[in-house]
Amino acid sequence: MIKIILATSNPHKLEEINKINTYSDIKFEVIKGEFNPEENGNTFEENAIIKAKAASKVMKTYCLSDDSGLCIDVLEGLPGIHSNRYAPTQSEKIEKILTELKNVPYENRSAHFTCSMVLTDANGNILNREEGRIYGYIDDSAKGINGFGYDPIFFVPEYNKTIAELPEEIKNKISHRANALKPMLEWIHNNLCLI
Ligand code: IMP
Secondary structure (H helix, E strand, O other), X not given: OEEEEEOOOOHHHHHHHHHHOOOOOEEEEXXXXXXXXXXXXXXXXXXXXXXXXXXXXXXXXXXXXXXXXXXXXXXXXXXXXXXXXXXXXXXXXXXXXXXXXXXXXXXXXXXXXXXXEEEEOOOOOEEEEEEEXXXXXXXXXXXXXXXXXXXXXXXXXXXXXXXXXXXXXXXXXXXXXXHHHHHHXXXXXXXXXXX
């Protein structure tokens, strides 16, 4: 069995990662204490590297980071790496986007979530990196109560619902986080558990 520290203080990410993980030989534990390294990278991956290395420095063991966010095509990729600080509260972040897209027709409201994950060892060396995405559209109002963050405005055409209207089991099958974590888990299982 391998224990991996999750380099995040976001309880929603932790919950989703634990639900997506079905390997009994991989256990995640959340990082202890305040964890707020300065995310000054220019890409999701650069920020994921900053977080994983910072966690390894403190915890001296395997660490996995998740840097993620919403990219809206008509806003040239915004909020992107600024997703967490686009406005003071989550409802204000959603309102800001709905206002920015007020007169934009559905076909031009395409967007995706990206999740970048980086795994580091006890010395902060990068062992593996994965990226996952989910594609959809920005709805014209917030709908649903599941998930977190921008889920209420992210419309998934295949299900005709926002992510926040989908059961968590579905989100955890199709999300950007699932699409990054599944290959990461396979890599961990094959390279760290079978030795
Ligand atoms: P991070 O902690 O810098 O990776 O910021 C991620 C931000 O992107 C979060 O605070 C959310 O606003 C948004 N985000 C990331 N993943 C999701 C998701 O699965 N659903 C909705 N919003 C998300």
